[in-house]
Structure formats: structure tokens, C-alpha cells
Amino acid sequence: MNVELDALNEALKAVSSLRSCVGNFFLSLSQGVRSEHGEDHRETKYILELQDLVAEISSNMRKVEQTCSSIPLPPDGQINLGNTAHLAHETTQDRQALYSELVGSYKWTDKLHEISNITFGFLAQNVMKRSYNSYLNSSGMNAKRRRLTPSCHNVPISSVETVITAIDRQYQDMNMNVYRPHPSNCHNLQIQVSLGRILRAVISFRGMMIEWVKVKAYNEEFQTDNGQLGQLDLWTNSRHHVFRKITENANAAMLHFYSPTLPDLAVRSFMTWLHSFRSLFTDTCRRCGNHLLCAMPPTWRDFRTLEAFHEDCKP
Amino acid sequence: MGVTILLSYPVPENKTGPQTVDLLIKRIGALGAVQSGQFLVDCETFSSGPTMGGPPRTVHVLHNSEQPAAVFALLESPGPPPKTVPLVADGLFDLLMLKMSSIYASKKQTRMEARGTRFEIADFLVKIGTVTMSSNFKGVLVEVEYRPCFIAGNCWELMREFMQSFLGSVVQNTPPPYFQVHNRLNDVYQPLDTIQQYLDHFASYRKVAGL
Structure with missing residues (x-):
């Protein structure tokens, strides 16, 4: 285990030094010819510097490849996730208690889907928006011609x-x-x-x-x-x-x-x-004829006829 | 507080008081009521001694756990015509009555008490309690309060329907006599109205006892 970790650490170090010398290479490439290169043969000096950097990159690259090959592969190509692996060892479904939870969440999602569908249909029918424009659009009239701003x-x-x-x-x-x-x-x-x-x-x-x-x-x-x-x-x-x-x-x-x-x-x-x-408190429900339903009086009044209904009796 | 109706629930012959209370609790629980604490209404009666002169007067001092800071005193004036003078005071009134023991003497053996459990169901408050007079069982009282409404005449039908749903035929189809005698059907309901109803019921239990 320890040997594995050491190898891994060395590989990580090699990767970071490779990244840093690649960074250096691009830095000096972006800066171009500088004053440190002197007056004479500045281009050749610059090219030599770049060649040095490229050589460093390739030597680092080799180092990375070497350290990577020295890391032992996990058996069967599987990656060990510590204790979580034990989760899969329990074979009895009852003791896993996963199945019932899965069924529960499936039901829940299904219900959510159904309810959101109903809600969508309901909201599409009943325009709750207070802007006049949406009214016009939904009723199919020409919105451009009859656009009145609500005042x-x-x-x-x-x-x-x-x-x-x-x-x-x-x-x-x-x-x-x-x-x-x-x-x-x-x-x-x-x-x-x-x-x-x-x-x-x-x-x-x-x-x-x-x-x-x-x-x-x-x-x-x-x-x-x-x-x-x-x-x-x-x-x-x-x-x-x-x-x-x-x-x-x-x-x-x-x-x-x-x-x-x-x-x-x-x-x-x-x-x-x-x-x-x-x-x-004196009205009885139009539908069931009683004063109370679930200990509540009729709290709903029809918008047109003003007839009283219980919350659960309303048409 | 909302309109409150107090009913005496007759104890069936083959049952004891606690059994009757259990039965009522079971029925109200089946309607979906939730228990919310206890309640206590007590009544102590004082009568004037010979130092006052004239016919003896009676003062009933009542406490209700719904109004814990108040003391209700009802003075029965013999008349003519006989009338009751109600007074609502704070807790110090009890101490005042002790100071006046030379004028008003407490009749300890007639101290009455109704205690039991409170239940809430939507806006209804139901209290089922047993009445005791100096620790002797006297009967079962059921108090039903409909908290959003303040005019008894408006919600009597609604409350009758609710009470009949768990008390059955014990509930009459007409409003209790208290509301008709005092013409309180179309007035705003006061805590004192509850106290008067308790006093009326306590008085009738005493009559049965022959005191």
C-alpha cells in the first residue's frame, strides 16, 4: 500500500513539473525577443533558449511516463472505493432496504409528473395573468392592432x-x-x-x-x-x-x-x-344540504349565482 | 370568544361517569378532534350573615381556566324583582372575599367544579368534563364553542348539527333556555354568558342534590 502511494506521489510531482515547464515555454514564446538577449545574435540566442525549454519538456515527459508505468494497476482494472465496496456485498434484498426506497421514489416521481401535467393543463385554461395583451393573444385576436395598455x-x-x-x-x-x-x-x-x-x-x-x-x-x-x-x-x-x-x-x-x-x-x-x-354561518351547502362538512361551514360562493358550497362540494 | 353552548349529558343508568366521559371522548376523537390540554371551571358560593340585615344574599364566585386572569362574581339579589348582578374582576377579588368573611361566609360543602379535557376540531372547541360537588360526582357537562362566530342566533343551527353529530338526541332542536330567557340570541357573546350557563347548570345539579 505504501509503495503504491509513494509511486502515486512521484507521478503527481512529475505531472506538475511537466505542467510548469510547458507554462515556461509558452511564457517565453509569448514574450518574444527580450533585452536580456543582448545586441548581437539576439534571434539565435532566443531560439537556443526555446530549444532548451523544449528539451526540458521532453525530459519531463519521459519522467511522467516512467513514473506512470511504475504505479501498480489495481486488480481486474477496478478502482477501490474504500468501504463503499461493502455496500454491494449484502445480497438479501430485505436487508438492503434499497428496493422499497426505489419503489417509493419511483412512485413519487410518477405522481409528480402526473400532478405537474394536470397543473399545466389547468393553468393553460385559466388565464391568471393580469396583462391585457396575453388575454388578446390567447383569444386569437390580432394583438398588434388592438393592443390596449391596461390603465x-x-x-x-x-x-x-x-x-x-x-x-x-x-x-x-x-x-x-x-x-x-x-x-x-x-x-x-x-x-x-x-x-x-x-x-x-x-x-x-x-x-x-x-x-x-x-x-x-x-x-x-x-x-x-x-x-x-x-x-x-x-x-x-x-x-x-x-x-x-x-x-x-x-x-x-x-x-x-x-x-x-x-x-x-x-x-x-x-x-x-x-x-x-x-x-x-346560517347557509347550508347547496349540494349536500348540511351546515358542516369536516367541521367547516360552506366557505365557497359561486361567482355567478352566489350559492353556498362546501370546499369539497363545489362544482 | 365565540358562541359557547353548555349541555348536561345524562349518564346512562348502567354506566358510571368516567365511562360516559370515555365514550364521549371516543366519539369526538372519531370526528377528528385533537386533544389540547385540560380545563377547569369552579364555583364557590358565599352567603351573607345576619350582620347585613334584610334577607340573606348569595354571591357566587367563579373561575374559568379559559380566562385565567379573571374572577366572575354573581350576586343574587332577592328583589323584588329578583335579579343577578354580575361582576368581572381580576384575581385580587378572591382575597377581597376572604377579608369580607365576617359579612359573606363561604359554604364550603357547596363548592362545585367542572374539570376535564379540551379538544379542538377545526374552529370548534369542545370540553368534556365531570362535575363534582365537594369531590362527589354529580354529572357530565359538555361545552362546545364555535370560535369564529359571536352571535348565537347566527350559528345555532350550525352548532346544533355539530353537537348532534356526537351527542345524538341529547341536543334539543331549539336553542338552550339560557339564550331564550335572557334574550341573548342576537347579542354579541361575552365570556360572562359562559359563566352564567355554568352557574345555571351547577344550580340545577344542586337542586337534584337537595341543597
């Missing part, structure tokens, strides 16, 4: 407030308070909605576009203790499963109702949808 995020805040006040008047049991978290920013607006004594929601607008929705219970606060006045907490989730689920559904609804050409209609439809949660 609903750029609506002056006063007209957004007008729309919100109108919606506020429309529903007796839904109160809305408007906050402007950044008074200098003329497009950002947050409203806090209280729906009866059922729930509270905070909705963040950019222009006429709904950006973010969070739903909480009637007694959960959106005002932050340490924040400035008029700053609402947009991030903390509700303590209750029901309202966390409704937050999820509200975000889906916000994307569903989003319309770049009629932004105020999108806001109105969303508010109508949210208003349908006034009977969250």
Missing part, C-alpha cells in the same frame, strides 16, 4: 373613492372605511370592510385594481398597535380556519372578477360576492 391601476384616487362610496351606500349591512396608508402615493388605497357582525376584510387597491384581500373574524383587529395611524395590517392571518379559507377564496374571486376594460365593474362584482358571506 386601471392608474385611475385617480378620487374616482376610486366615488365607486367605493357608491358600493357602501348600496349595502346596508356592509360598512367601508377608506384609509390612505401613503398620502403621497396617489394610487394606493386600503379599505376596511365590516360585514354585519360576521367578518372584517381589508382590501388594498392600486388605482381601481384590487391587489390584496385579507379576511378575518368580527373581533380580530386590522389596526396595528405599533404602526402609524391609518396603517392597516395586511399580512397577519386570521386565527380561525374558516376565515383563512375565505381569504384564499377571496383572492381567487379577485382574480376571477378582474377585468382590465371595466375596472369598476370588477370591484362591484367582487363586493357583491363578498357581501354574500353575510349568511356564512
Whole structure:
């Protein structure tokens, strides 16, 4: 073993000295004729120097070949990988426990493949992008001719407030308070909605576009203790499963109702949808007729008919 | 806190209290409930001595492990008309009652306690406990709280469905008498409402005992 290692070390040393003298050769080749070569016969001196270097390279090359041949070959041409070789010695499949893991990982990969296929199909059907251009392209119209830039995020805040006040008047049991978290920013607006004594929601607008929705219970606060006045907490989730689920559904609804050409209609439809949660705890599921499924009330409202469904009963 | 409904679960004749509790725990576990600690509600009753003058008055002092920093005191005023004056104070109130022992004397033998296990299932909080009066078994109480809702009238039907799923026909189809008598169906639910329900149930257990 020791002899082997010594030979290997010598071979490695030889390789590195070969590399260094090849490096020297190319260095002096790139520098060309220098001042050290004097005035007379500088070219011949330079050529002699190069010849010396080439000779050194060839002597080093020989040395490498010699040391390589002195390294004993591993038996049968196999390379010894230390203890890992013992892995293959266990022949009983049960004790290896490899097979079951392989099956597991195969199943996992197969499932991943299947799910990603489904997801891809689903995402291709439902356009979640908010840019109008992709809408046009997907519907096959001529994108070049009818390219309209969506401008609903750029609506002056006063007209957004007008729309919100109108919606506020429309529903007796839904109160809305408007906050402007950044008074200098003329497009950002947050409203806090209280729906009866059922729930509270905070909705963040950019222009006429709904950006973010969070739903909480009637007694959960959106005002932050340490924040400035008029700053609402947009991030903390509700303590209750029901309202966390409704937050999820509200975000889906916000994307569903989003319309770049009629932004105020999108806001109105969303508010109508949210208003349908006034009977969250009294509605029975349209499909199964019960109040509860998995100890949860019907948290899904159909976007068109506003009928109540359980999460697992929805059409 | 959300709407809470307290029910007394009758112990079947051929079963003991702990067996009934085990049965209920098994049923709620089958629904997917997860155990989350213990609970304790206790009630001590004080009555006024002759130094007060007039008819004797009763004060019930209750503690609930859900509101560990609060002491609930309910003073029964004989009237007419008879009414109950509720008071919510912090822990020091217990020491105050000790100071007033010359006026209000504790009736030790009527100290009642409901203790047992808490369970959580989605937004429901279920507590199954046994009631004891000075360490004598009295009955089984089941407390069901639906935490997201604060108006009993809104979620009674939903809670009835949930309770019937593991308590069966013990649950009536109409809201418990407490909500109807005090007209609390359309008000925001308070922790005091839970305490009043416990007191009502404790009182009925005492009546059975003839005290």
C-alpha cells in the first residue's frame, strides 16, 4: 500500500513539473525577443533558449511516463472505493432496504409528473395573468392592432373613492372605511370592510385594481398597535380556519372578477360576492344540504349565482 | 370568544361517569378532534350573615381556566324583582372575599367544579368534563364553542348539527333556555354568558342534590 502511494506521489510531482515547464515555454514564446538577449545574435540566442525549454519538456515527459508505468494497476482494472465496496456485498434484498426506497421514489416521481401535467393543463385554461395583451393573444385576436395598455391601476384616487362610496351606500349591512396608508402615493388605497357582525376584510387597491384581500373574524383587529395611524395590517392571518379559507377564496374571486376594460365593474362584482358571506354561518351547502362538512361551514360562493358550497362540494 | 353552548349529558343508568366521559371522548376523537390540554371551571358560593340585615344574599364566585386572569362574581339579589348582578374582576377579588368573611361566609360543602379535557376540531372547541360537588360526582357537562362566530342566533343551527353529530338526541332542536330567557340570541357573546350557563347548570345539579 505504501509503495503504491509513494509511486502515486512521484507521478503527481512529475505531472506538475511537466505542467510548469510547458507554462515556461509558452511564457517565453509569448514574450518574444527580450533585452536580456543582448545586441548581437539576439534571434539565435532566443531560439537556443526555446530549444532548451523544449528539451526540458521532453525530459519531463519521459519522467511522467516512467513514473506512470511504475504505479501498480489495481486488480481486474477496478478502482477501490474504500468501504463503499461493502455496500454491494449484502445480497438479501430485505436487508438492503434499497428496493422499497426505489419503489417509493419511483412512485413519487410518477405522481409528480402526473400532478405537474394536470397543473399545466389547468393553468393553460385559466388565464391568471393580469396583462391585457396575453388575454388578446390567447383569444386569437390580432394583438398588434388592438393592443390596449391596461390603465386601471392608474385611475385617480378620487374616482376610486366615488365607486367605493357608491358600493357602501348600496349595502346596508356592509360598512367601508377608506384609509390612505401613503398620502403621497396617489394610487394606493386600503379599505376596511365590516360585514354585519360576521367578518372584517381589508382590501388594498392600486388605482381601481384590487391587489390584496385579507379576511378575518368580527373581533380580530386590522389596526396595528405599533404602526402609524391609518396603517392597516395586511399580512397577519386570521386565527380561525374558516376565515383563512375565505381569504384564499377571496383572492381567487379577485382574480376571477378582474377585468382590465371595466375596472369598476370588477370591484362591484367582487363586493357583491363578498357581501354574500353575510349568511356564512346560517347557509347550508347547496349540494349536500348540511351546515358542516369536516367541521367547516360552506366557505365557497359561486361567482355567478352566489350559492353556498362546501370546499369539497363545489362544482 | 365565540358562541359557547353548555349541555348536561345524562349518564346512562348502567354506566358510571368516567365511562360516559370515555365514550364521549371516543366519539369526538372519531370526528377528528385533537386533544389540547385540560380545563377547569369552579364555583364557590358565599352567603351573607345576619350582620347585613334584610334577607340573606348569595354571591357566587367563579373561575374559568379559559380566562385565567379573571374572577366572575354573581350576586343574587332577592328583589323584588329578583335579579343577578354580575361582576368581572381580576384575581385580587378572591382575597377581597376572604377579608369580607365576617359579612359573606363561604359554604364550603357547596363548592362545585367542572374539570376535564379540551379538544379542538377545526374552529370548534369542545370540553368534556365531570362535575363534582365537594369531590362527589354529580354529572357530565359538555361545552362546545364555535370560535369564529359571536352571535348565537347566527350559528345555532350550525352548532346544533355539530353537537348532534356526537351527542345524538341529547341536543334539543331549539336553542338552550339560557339564550331564550335572557334574550341573548342576537347579542354579541361575552365570556360572562359562559359563566352564567355554568352557574345555571351547577344550580340545577344542586337542586337534584337537595341543597
